[in-house]
Amino acid sequence: MAMTDFTIISRSLTSRWFSTVTTILTVAVAVALMIVLLSMRTAGQDAFQRGAGNMHMLVSAEDSALVAVLNSVFYASAPRRAIPWSKYLEISEGLRIPWEFAIPNQQGDSYRGFPVLATTEEFFTKFQPHPGQEWSFRDGRPFERPFEVVIGSEVAQGTALRLGDEIFLTHGIEDSRQRRIFGRTDETTMTPHVHDDYAYRVVGILERTGSPHDRALFTDLLSTWVIHAHDVRRAEDPSVRMTTEADLRDADRLITGIYLRVGTRPGRAMSAGQQQVYDMLRRDTTITVADPHFEIQRLFRIVSNIDQVFIGMAGVVLLSSGIAIMLALYNTMEQRRRQIAILRVLGCSRPRVFGLVLTESALIGLLGALAGVVFAFIGMIVVAELMKQTLGLVIEPRLEPVWTFVMVMASILLAALAGLIPAAAAYRTAVVAHLRPLG
Amino acid sequence: MTTPPALDIHELRFRYAGMPSTDPVVDIPSLKLDRAEQMLLNGRSGSGKSTLLYLIAGLMEPQGGQVLINGKNVHQLQGEKRDLFRGRTIGMIFQTFNLLQGFTALENVLAALMFSDLPPQHHRERATALLDSLGIDRPNQFVERLSIGQQQRVAVARAVACEPTLVLADEPTASLDPENADAAMDLILNACIETGAALLCTSHDPSLASRFGRCVDLSRLRVEPELDSTTLEMSTDRTRRDGGTTID
Numbered sequence: 001m002a003m004t005d006f007t008i009i010s011r012s013l014t015s016r017w018f019s020t021v022t023t024i025l026t027v028a029v030a031v032a033l034m035i036v037l038l039s040m041r042t043a044g045q046d047a048f049q050r051g052a053g054n055m056h057m058l059v060s061a062e063d064s065a066l067v068a069v070l071n072s073v074f075y076a077s078a079p080r081r082a083i084p085w086s087k088y089l090e091i092s093e094g095l096r097i098p099w100e101f102a103i104p105n106q107q108g109d110s111y112r113g114f115p116v117l118a119t120t121e122e123f124f125t126k127f128q129p130h131p132g133q134e135w136s137f138r139d140g141r142p143f144e145r146p147f148e149v150v151i152g153s154e155v156a157q158g159t160a161l162r163l164g165d166e167i168f169l170t171h172g173i174e175d176s177r178q179r180r181i182f183g184r185t186d187e188t189t190m191t192p193h194v195h196d197d198y199a200y201r202v203v204g205i206l207e208r209t210g211s212p213h214d215r216a217l218f219t220d221l222l223s224t225w226v227i228h229a230h231d232v233r234r235a236e237d238p239s240v241r242m243t244t245e246a247d248l249r250d251a252d253r254l255i256t257g258i259y260l261r262v263g264t265r266p267g268r269a270m271s272a273g274q275q276q277v278y279d280m281l282r283r284d285t286t287i288t289v290a291d292p293h294f295e296i297q298r299l300f301r302i303v304s305n306i307d308q309v310f311i312g313m314a315g316v317v318l319l320s321s322g323i324a325i326m327l328a329l330y331n332t333m334e335q336r337r338r339q340i341a342i343l344r345v346l347g348c349s350r351p352r353v354f355g356l357v358l359t360e361s362a363l364i365g366l367l368g369a370l371a372g373v374v375f376a377f378i379g380m381i382v383v384a385e386l387m388k389q390t391l392g393l394v395i396e397p398r399l400e401p402v403w404t405f406v407m408v409m410a411s412i413l414l415a416a417l418a419g420l421i422p423a424a425a426a427y428r429t430a431v432v433a434h435l436r437p438l439g
Numbered sequence: 440m441t442t443p444p445a446l447d448i449h450e451l452r453f454r455y456a457g458m459p460s461t462d463p464v465v466d467i468p469s470l471k472l473d474r475a476e477q478m479l480l481n482g483r484s485g486s487g488k489s490t491l492l493y494l495i496a497g498l499m500e501p502q503g504g505q506v507l508i509n510g511k512n513v514h515q516l517q518g519e520k521r522d523l524f525r526g527r528t529i530g531m532i533f534q535t536f537n538l539l540q541g542f543t544a545l546e547n548v549l550a551a552l553m554f555s556d557l558p559p560q561h562h563r564e565r566a567t568a569l570l571d572s573l574g575i576d577r578p579n580q581f582v583e584r585l586s587i588g589q590q591q592r593v594a595v596a597r598a599v600a601c602e603p604t605l606v607l608a609d610e611p612t613a614s615l616d617p618e619n620a621d622a623a624m625d626l627i628l629n630a631c632i633e634t635g636a637a638l639l640c641t642s643h644d645p646s647l648a649s650r651f652g653r654c655v656d657l658s659r660l661r662v663e664p665e666l667d668s669t670t671l672e673m674s675t676d677r678t679r680r681d682g683g684t685t686i687d
Binding site for chain 2: 001002011012015341342343345347348350352431432436
């Protein structure tokens, strides 16, 4: 095989491997940072939209609408305030609003750190975790009777639970600091209280939805009311052995949220009367009404200010990586002048010498960008895991193809620009002066 | 049509910027080298021998005169054309070899062939054969790991790789001991004979004169328009005429 410009460039890079590798790493880190931040923007927004699904409104007793959405939809932490059942009946039936669904739910229990959502069967038949995407069971069926539980795909993966397994729920969320919602911890041990008088049986395992609901367990409201009422009754009278629906008092029938959807025409996502309903509900000061999609956008507006700062910083890092390339090449130019002079004697023209240095620089940019894509992918997996653990956001660790392409091209272009000064120095190399014997 | 000489110099004058025009470093009224002819250009250190070679190779610009190689005026060619012409027509050998460090012996020869008009698919074959004929048994060894003698052979192979019209050797034996210098000179002379290249070799060592068909003292060229070996007496008095300016 004949010698090519590429042979000369690759030799030049490998002969100074330490400088080459560190420069490539500098570019890679900058590119990875940019790709992760830019991809996360899109992925994050998408993930946030997934949780709220096809609901129009969320009713909660939380103080702020954003907190209500984060807690009731994203399981950030269990809601602290409860809504009495009578309020639910008033909203779902008393106001004569043509609801498509009004799904009550209650949070507060957990199983091995995974939150439990006590709700009704409508959660599976009417609520969609992502608009247009129905629930689908990998195994089993929805709960039909008390003390049956359905588990999300992440729970199945994390706990290895199978159909027919029996579990006991824990009061509060084990790894959350806010576990005192309706009840208390065991005073003596200060450990989370386990509702060990009532076992739940796993009857269904859900397919992955890419929403925060993947890491939740679902059961019926009645069972949840019973186990909590049982605790209260036992505290009052230790001889109580059993609690049934008949023992429930109004104070036991509590929920923490209502997922609402106003009836729409077929194929429409929104209803004309939605705003009116929203305004009407907001007049009730005992509840907080949130439009989850609006709240998510609002959150994103806040976050996007921050991530613009991050992206700006990543841009500065990228720019300094360009300077690093320029310095790496320029500093070696003194050692390379003899090589350049020899090539000139052999017939290499000044423009070709210029091109060699510029290509070498662009190649560092390309290699840095490719390494950056790999780093970004690893980074995305780490960030996605962190988001899942802390916010309950399920983010696909996927690099946005457009941003990845843009960043690879930008990195090559930046590197080529950084190579201009060293290339010009190479172009101007005085041949005769550098052919003379050393010393 | 007669074949033009390998090298034909007329009224070539060169001085460095800031030097008086009356005292040029190079001042050659006429010098001709036939095809495949081998000439030793003798002169003391600083007499402008290297400068003359760089002028011939088109790496420096003269103030006047012309250098024709193969009938082509080197200094009339501009930029890339001149570089390519040099790569294809002239081979250069240096005192310190000037090999590409970090490249193998084979790659050093291939680097010269990159700019030749030989089809790329024949480059490796040509380079390997050349190195083999010059006794390099480890063509894939990095040049800095080769002995001085072997580096010299690689430098010779590289100079003749493109089958040039003219080989310019600048003090090629100056850094070698007398025994190795003899062997190196043999190598250069034979390589040029085999490839049909004319050789213009500079040296400050008059003892090399006997190896060449023709010897010229650079200082004498300035007063006598054309000299050949029959009229040239290799004088040890190389300071007969002052006016040489140290350039190295």
